[in-house]
Amino acid sequence: MSHFPFRKGVLHAEGVPLPAIADAVGTPTYVYSTAALTEHFRAVTEAFAPTRHLVCYSVKANSNLAILKLLAGLGGGFDIVSGGELARVRHAGGDAAKTVFAGVGKTAEEMEAALAAGLLLFNVESAEELELLDAVGRRLGRRAPFALRVNPDVDARTHRYIATGLKTSKFGVPFEEAMALYARSKKLKGVRAAGLDCHIGSQLTQGAPMRAALTKVAGLYAELKARKHPLEYLDVGGGLGITYTDETPPTAAEYARIVLAATKDTGATLVLEPGRFLMGNAGVLLTRVLYRKRTPAKQFVVVDAGMNDLIRPALYEAHHGLVPLRMRRGKAVEVDVVGPVCESTDVLAKARPLILPRAGELYAFLGAGAYGMSMASNYNSRPRPAEVLVDGQAWRVVRERERTEDLWRGERA
Template identity: 50%
Template structure:
């Protein structure tokens, strides 16, 4: 569910007319709905109310400071993967004890920053990383709380680029190696193993892979207990999908019920790391049609948004619904919706049925709230877009549009 709807053929974001927003703030333009963010977080978090749990929003999905502040006010913790994301989370007012730090390549400086802040724990992804964390913690005279990311070799049945829990992936440790890693952690003086972590992939449309991974983790938990290693946290990651097209992902309540059935008698605090399911349908991207073009085999809509603004279609061949901002009732035609970047992969949609579109008209690209702006770049020296948050009838400039001067500021 989201708060973008048509009223008399005109698209509104909550109480704001999207055409008016584009005229005032220009395009390309990201527009987020505050009500949708809040609604999605509450719906997700409440689905696990029967469990002792902590919901840590995955910052990489949408890291805008205003978004993080809004979710922190709702009680969210944060799942981070870099020192920059730690900095953002702390600036947004997130309590350090609600922050978990994932990622395969944490640098010593980033480890030190996280230890100084006092985060809940590191999700460790290799023995080399464990030793590095122990070294940094020893230099600082502290004990680092750690969890190991266990790779359960479960097929998440998603796009291979966003599958993370199989043997061939770079993430985590296999179960046999994990056992040895926990033994080592128990021996080291400056780390304390307090959790287990698992994240099998993104945009999952079934809870079966989650439950298959959970079964393996619970068996592993018993092995740890047998070694006298008592952990407190079970981090199941994120990855629950959203409907971009015709997908029918499970509702969080279905996931919550399944976890409660499995974990009712397990004395662990469950950590969940939703990102896309919170942010994805809370945002749209608005773009203007600069030119229309046809050749004997194709009709093109050349728009002012490009793969540097929204890379998912080019990177993953991902589907995003595209529609008019103002519906005019024209007959459908088949188009490729393409951007101005000098790459053949610069497209937002191919072979898409859309009403007849003319130059100067606006299109809305839906489900752009997650992995949209966060993956944007300045390729072709294109300034990044403006981000707005609409909260009822209030419009907040969450990020100003970049200028040409911004592009070269660090180069002078």
């Protein structure tokens, strides 16, 4: 996270001291770096420069309009999983013609909106979805471009909740059924086969599973082309991991070498769907210490951010680095850093060595740019955090902190 350096003992986002943001906006607050996001996006595009490709940012990682606008300005496309995400992309100035629509539960209304907008590709995940997409296409007088998402039954070697390429997963069409579904599509008047898709999971840190899945999918793509299916796009998915602790995932260049070696003979335009790789280490979550608490078994530090603000530790047993915004000297003790939510799982950092902080001190959870704010909730009737985007020495609030009265907006007593 080179764009979040310590300078004279104070943690910065690019050229901005983070305590200044915390004091002005309050906590908890997500802070994102324009330079980090831009650097990560360009690393992917440069790595894949030797071949035709489209980088479609995975909107579910972080759907803030300012983030989407920035990526659209860099020439990026988008990977969406709902009609709401499509609306966000379009509102931010994103191009529907550079957008792919994934997900196992698309509704007819979502399909209609996406097809009317001129979507690049529907990633279809079941036979019944293909039939519904055909009906929508015929109703609108269009052929909906689609790619089947195939399940290669490859173990991604990631957390069980974010592995999507096994035969037990809800995602994708069984590999052995794909050929028959493409043959069936030739008889349908509301769809047209435009590509093939595969995604085996998130936070991928090893090259072998990627290589195995893509080699298998590239072979299927070649066979489909040989059978005169007019495919143009090979969507290789996303999921490239980042370093949270001691992981050593492939770099963008190493990832490109794996993908290009597996797909080099297909002649396809590659569609890439990075999310975490672009956003994860481009953001932090600021929090303030509320209390210290000792029990016979443990020392706790209670902060104002909770699992409703950052659910990854509770949901995925995820590790986020934790650093003070102002460096201190002293002897570290082992503590559990916990939030105020009324759940035993509201532990944001377990058994961490910290110089015991005092109430009011500020900390940052690192690597929080992806699947942080996008998964935040109002559990315990807690307003969601503010979001800030830094650009050099300037910063601005790109989402205001929710107010208490926002909690019951739309309700009737």
